[in-house]
Amino acid sequence: MRNPLPMLARALGTRPWLMRLAGGIVWADSRLYRLSKGRISLVAIAGLPSLRLTTVGRRSGLPRSRNLLYYPHGDEYVVTGSNWGRRRAPDWAFNLRAHPEATVSVRGGQARVWARELKGEEYEQMWRRLVRFWPGYAMEALQAGRELPVFVLAPREH
Structure with missing residues (x-):
């Protein structure tokens, strides 16, 4: 039997009321991740691909981490x-x-990556894939009133 949680998560992800719970969901997810020493996230429990992205703060220069849903694209995220x-x-x-x-x-596992923001036709093609993968993105873009940035994270050598 297939795991029903990804389908349920995708359906819930299209509900506007879910966005009002964002703060609590992010808080719970970060606590769960910390308590499990990085083994569990809410997105992963829902059966969806999740990663922890660590960037360098543009102003502080300090590491900043966030758990995110990702779309698998070959060896890229x-x-x-x-x-x-x-x-x-x-x-x-x-x-x-x-x-x-x-x-x-x-x-x-941990991997060093190089981020590239998609633009133009490449963005449009990926956007169509992303909305099929996570239908909630269309609702979120409409709610935000902006084009949602899309980044490809490609593995890089040490």
């Missing part, structure tokens, strides 16, 4: 700066624009 439908892109997107070198932690 695609992340979307939806910020739960808020008008402003998430801080991690600004950090990647300033410092494209980052680290991802996925299922206990």
